[in-house]
Amino acid sequence: MSVRYKNNNMHQEKKHSFNRKDVRKVYQKRIYYLFITIILVICLSQIFRGIFLNVAKYITLNKQLNKLEKLNIAAIDENNQLKEQLKNYTSLKGIEALARDNLKMVGKNEVLVVIKQ
Numbered sequence: 001m002s003v004r005y006k007n008n009n010m011h012q013e014k015k016h017s018f019n020r021k022d023v024r025k026v027y028q029k030r031i032y033y034l035f036i037t038i039i040l041v042i043c044l045s046q047i048f049r050g051i052f053l054n055v056a057k058y059i060t061l062n063k064q065l066n067k068l069e070k071l072n073i074a075a076i077d078e079n080n081q082l083k084e085q086l087k088n089y090t091s092l093k094g095i096e097a098l099a100r101d102n103l104k105m106v107g108k109n110e111v112l113v114v115i116k117q
Helices: 002-016 020-090 092-102
Strands: none
8 A cells, every 4th residue: 555655646746746836837938939939030020120120221322333334434435536636726727627617717719519409
């Protein structure tokens, strides 16, 4: 009988081993893990949001950069053309051609003939 009595005591001890303190500790751990999980999810969402915004900004800035590079090339070409025109118009022949074409001027012993259509 004594063996049986011992087994009953062990069974009763096991039953009572989950007292309120232990249950409270288990719930505290669960709440702690839930809190940590929520914080990690928030951090991960912020990381992915930041990555997405940076990629979108990179794409936008890259498009703007390509546009500006094309505009810069066009401006450089126009600047080179204007430099060539300036070289032509600073010479005596260039000035004479400008006066004849744009200002309808003529040289000595020349007659201006204008044909109207």
